[in-house]
Amino acid sequence: MDRDELDKSIVLCHACDLAVRKRALPTGVRALCPRCHTNLYDTPYCSINGMLALCLTALFLYFPANFYPVLELHFLGSVRTTTIIEGAMSVADQGYWIVGIAVLTAAVIAPGLLIVSVLAQILIVKYQLNNPFFRDIYKRLLRYHGLLSQLTMLEIYMISIFVSVFQLSDYTDLYFGIGTFCFSVLFVMVIFLQREYDIEHMWSVLDEQ
Secondary structure (H helix, E strand, C coil): CCHHHHHHHEEECCCCCCEEECCCCCCCCCEECCCCCCEEECCCCCCHHHHHHHHHHHHHHHHHHHHCCCEEEEECCEEEEECHHHHHHHHHHCCCHHHHHHHHHHHHHHHHHHHHHHHHHHHHHHCCCCCHHHHHHHHHHHHHHHHHHHHCCHHHHHHHHHHHHHHHCCCCEEECCHHHHHHHHHHHHHHHHHHHCCHHHHHHHHHHC
């Protein structure tokens, strides 16, 4: 175990500064300092099966959310539809390629990688894949989880959709399709997944294996 992994599995008592190795706990159980009995940490994470359900639901919604139209505009007899990917490419074609890349990364690439990363971690833990190959993959996924979480900003795109609808509603007829529904539910699933995911718990599972 390298130093970074060791630091993630050690917690210091706030009262007496005793270094204690973190362990996975049953739901609703708190860990106490063995020296002064101060509360150290509890288990603010969902079960493995619960996170697996969230991941599979998010993965199921990911493709229709990104490849089906999120908005359909009817204006003077013409009908235009747009997907998230088409919107990002359109912004890039207008010369704002940095904004286009940012939208594509934050709304499409990073969320997809985050879902697949967490799903892979859960499967490794659930099926106890302890050989060196899977342990190395697991460590790498844990190291990059923070970056993927920071890059995933579905809420920004949701806000931009609501702003666009508000601004365009006076000039054109707007209709929402299956893409809008899937993207909205995907947003909720990713929010819950990030809320229930506990990086420290996932590191502690690796230590116990």
